[in-house]
Amino acid sequence: MDNILKYLEKTAERFPDKTAVDDGTVQFTYQELLDKARHFGLYFLDKTMPGRPVAILREKSSEVLAAMFGIVYAGCFYVMIDPEQPLERLKDILSVLKTDLVLTDSTYKNQLEDAGYQGEIYLLDQERTEASLTEQDVEKLMERRSTADSTDLLYGIFTSGSTGKPKCVAVSQQAVIDFIGHFTKQFEITDQDRIANQAPFDFDVSVKDIYSAITTGATLVLVPKRLFSLPPRLLDYLCDKKVTVMVWAVSALCLISSLKGLKYKIPEDARIIMFSGEVMPVKQMRLWQQALPQTKFINLYGPSEITCNCTWYPVEREFQDGEVIPAGRAFDGRTVFLLDETGADITESGKTGEICVAGESLADGYYHNEEETARRFVTGAVPGETGNTRFYRTGDLGYFGEDENLYFAGRKDFQIKHMGHRIELEEIERAFEKLDGVSRCCCLFDTKRNKLLGFYTGDMDEKEVHQELKRFLPIYMIPAKIRRIEEMPLNKNGKIDRKYLTQEWS
Structure with a gap:
């Protein structure tokens, strides 16, 4: 039975003394990360039931990463919440989750109380003495582990909701295992890489960073949020940490290039830079290509509901103003197709339709929201499949070019x-x-x-x-x-x- 923890354990066995995660202040080796996660898991076992959501109201850090895996050891799934959420939105998120355990620190405890939360609170910044795990402790964790399945949820990510209530995309362990297997193989991510994590942990871009590292033995370098208001210091950090892989939001890359950061310093160790989240402006793309002519640039497309991405495109030339960088072709294990307004499959090039995705790594749906799940995750005919197949209607519009690449063409609705x-x-x-x-x-x-x-x-x-x-x-x-x-x-x-x-x- 596949389980995401198996990858952490195997990597810790292969590289016990190698740095697993570095947040600029705290570093954990893979063995330390594993031990820390198990300590968290042991505590959480008695605080909630298997299959339940556990929320984390805190900025990303090495400690938070260990806590996330601790939640999985407890047989639960984690949900990161941005601590800068306004109170009313925090109330909405908690009302959807109905969690009975939230991890935070003293700084944000009052926010939870103001939001009306009455469950268990675990303070991550509280001093605790951690004794070595006994055989009995490990057996207790393994007993909980024996009831787990690869179809269990791994995490939930909140997105905006059309009803005014945020909705939680629920993703299974197997969905992540399948996607990351293709992702790390496609882009040749290995234990020699140092992955610069730009995205906060409540943003699905971070999933690629975290699990690419955990499954290969690469080092995860967390980029502190404060550095994004100081491009020179951000570039100093990337260079000092010798990052080789960047999987960033378009807006974060543009922050550097538009403020002329690449004239100050270039992250020359970066062998591959991937971007997603928005359409990359070709002017900004050219600045990056000119600064790093030997670096591979990859455009990624796909919403949280299909576990990060469904298509990719290698940017191998300079695009001119007015051109559109393609969304590319489907990753292995998934089918990307277009439907017109009548629900018919579009095959001709240049004709716009709704982008739909089937195959591996579809999310389970929206947590505690069956109506919205039924509306967006549907069963029907999928090109190349016999019978009816479950697929996701993205609400994005696109078309296939004569080069057979998918091109993004905007939103179908008001999202x-x-x-x-x-x-x-x-x-x-x-x-x-x-x-x-x-x-x-x-x-x-x-x-x-x-x-x-x-x-x-x-x-x-x-x-x-x-x-x-x-x-x-x-x-x-x-x-x-x-x-x-x-x-x-x-x-x-x-x-x-x-x-x-x-x-x-x-």
Whole structure:
């Protein structure tokens, strides 16, 4: 029976004294990471039941990584929560999870209490004496392990929800094992690599970093969040740590190149740089290619619901302004296809349809949300398969070029990608509606300027609206431009005329 812990244990056996994780302050060898995870697991065994979610309200760190594996040793699945979440959103997340154990530290304990959480709290920053594990301790962990299965959930990741409530993508251990097997083979990741983890652990980009390291014996280098406001220090860090693999969000790479960071210093040890989350601007792509001509660049595409990515494309030439970098071709083990509005398969090049994915590594669905799961994870005909097959409707639009590569062509509905995050515009509108001084609202995304726009009617002034939205939304979901209007324009069908508002703004 396959289990993600088996990979950690085997790697610790092969490389006990090698650095497994380095967060810039604390380093653990693989043996230390394994021992730490087992200590956590032993404690958690008695605090919750197998199969339950355990939340972690804290920034990423070496200690948090060990705690994540400890949760898995306890037979549970982990859910990372950004500690900068506004209180109302934290309440929503906890109401979805219904967890009875949350890991945090003293800094964020009051947030949990303010959110009405009444379960067990484990403080990660509390001093504890850890005795060596006894044979009896290990037997206890193995007994819990014997009830585990590869289909058990490994983690949950919260994304924006169209109902105004965030939804939790639930991913199994087997889904991660299957994907990482293809991923590490495709990009030749080995124990010689040093992987620079940019993404926070509540973002699915981090899954590739963590499990590529754990399965191969590579070293995971956590890049502290504070460095992203200081590009020179960020580049110093990447160079000092001699990172060889970067799997980053587009916005993070663009932060360096657009602020001329590559003129200061170049991470010359990077042999491969992969990016995802948004469309990579070709101007920024060229800056990276010119700075690192020997480095391989890979465009990745895919939502959390199919465990990180479903397609990849090697960028082997300089693209010119106006060109689109392809999303590429499917990873082994999965089928990527397009459906038109009638549900028919699209095979001709250049014709746009909804991107759908079948095969390995589909998420189990949305935790405690059967209605949304049934809407997006459907069963039907899949090209190359006999009978009906389960697949995921991404809501993204795309087309196949004459080169047989998939090309991303935007969103089908009101979900957009902004700053590397998937956002439901309806969730932002729900936050507007919570404000007493707002009567009606409409949120748009200006693709040309890459900005969220918010329109509303009511008597609250614009600055106050902006301030109040911070109670309900993370910063990246708050519109950059908010405008009060006298009345909401309607189209001939009686719906808000979004096209008119977009034109008015521009």
